[in-house]
Every structure is written in C-alpha cells, then in structure tokens.
Amino acid sequence: MKVDFESLPILLQKARESVVLTARKTLAGFDLTEQQWRVIRTTYLNGELNAQTLASQSAILGPSLSRILNRLEEEGFLLRKVSPGDQRELIISLSAKGKRLHQKVQPKVQANYDELSAKLSTKKISDLVGLLDDVIALEQ
Numbered sequence: 001m002k003v004d005f006e007s008l009p010i011l012l013q014k015a016r017e018s019v020v021l022t023a024r025k026t027l028a029g030f031d032l033t034e035q036q037w038r039v040i041r042t043t044y045l046n047g048e049l050n051a052q053t054l055a056s057q058s059a060i061l062g063p064s065l066s067r068i069l070n071r072l073e074e075e076g077f078l079l080r081k082v083s084p085g086d087q088r089e090l091i092i093s094l095s096a097k098g099k100r101l102h103q104k105v106q107p108k109v110q111a112n113y114d115e116l117s118a119k120l121s122t123k124k125i126s127d128l129v130g131l132l133d134d135v136i137a138l139e140q
Contacts, residue, residue, distance in 0.1 A: 022112045030105050035060055037105065039068050040094065043078060044102045048093045050083065077101055 020034055027037050038058040043049060046057065055065045069092065072078045077098035083089035094102065117125055 019116065022115070023109050026108045026112055027105070029108075030101070032105070033068075035064060036068055036072060037109070039065070039072060040077065040098060040102055041106070043092060043094050044099065044106075048091050051090045051092060054092055072098070 023037075024034055027034060032040070035058075038060060039054065042054060042058040046053075049057070051062075051065065051069070054060075055062055058065075060068065069078065069080065073080060075097075076095055079093050079095050081091050081093075083091050
C-alpha cells in the first residue's frame with residue numbers, strides 16, 4: 001500500500017472535526033467554545049498552572065489563550081494571580097464557579113466520547129491514541 005504523506009494532515013484534520021463535532025454542539029449549549037472547554041478541563045485536571053504550561057497542555061497558541069483567559073475571567077470561571085516567585089509569571093486556576101461548570105459539562109462531553117467509543121470500539125480508539133502519541137513524540 002502506497003502512503004500519501006501529503007494527505008495525512010488533511011485526514012488528521014477531517015478526523016479531528018469528526019470527533020469534535022458532537023462535543024462542539026454540546027459545549028454550545030453551555031455557551032462555551034471548544035478552546036474554552038480545553039482551558040477549563042486542563043485547569044480542572046491540573047489545579048494551578050502557569051500560562052505557558054496551560055497553553056501547551058491545552059494545545060492553544062499564546063495569543064488565543066490570552067483572549068480565552070480574559071473571557072473566562074470576566075465570566076467568573078477562572079482566577080489569575082502573579083506568581084510569588086516570578087512577577088512575570090501568571091498562575092491560572094478555576095474559581096468555584098468554574099469547577100461547578102466543569103462538573104456540569106464533563107458528563108455530557110464524556111457521553112459524546114462514550115458514544116464514539118461504542119461506534120468505533122475501545123480497542124480502535126486505544127490504538128489510535130497510541131499512534132497519535134507516537135507521532136507527537138517525534139516532535140520532541
């Protein structure tokens with residue numbers, strides 16, 4: 001089988017869109033974008049994070065993250081404070097309101113992924129995650 005490496009990025013993008021389509025609809029019901037949800041979820045799972053780590057772990061570029069943080073802070077979902085060890089470093093955490101939002105949204109998003117898992121099989125998803133992890137590791 002001949003592999004067309006030029007089409008790989010297109011296939012990955014199409015697969016991504018297919019996976020997030022249902023989740024995007026779910027998030028819209030909470031007036032959240034997919035990127036906002038990634039920030040909330042990453043912060044929920046990690047507690048306090050600096051902006052650089054949050055950007056990396058949620059796969060969001062710095063300028064976009066800045067706008068997202070502003071909106072989420074205005075809505076009362078997250079808190080920002082200056083690091084005591086480095087005045088240039090921002091520490092981000094979820095507020096109590098942000099944690100409550102996460103607890104409302106997460107089961108609905110999980111249901112989307114459970115449905116996907118039922119359609120594809122847990123083994124195929126596990127294999128796919130492993131392959132994607134391998135590709136990501138090539139960058140490092």
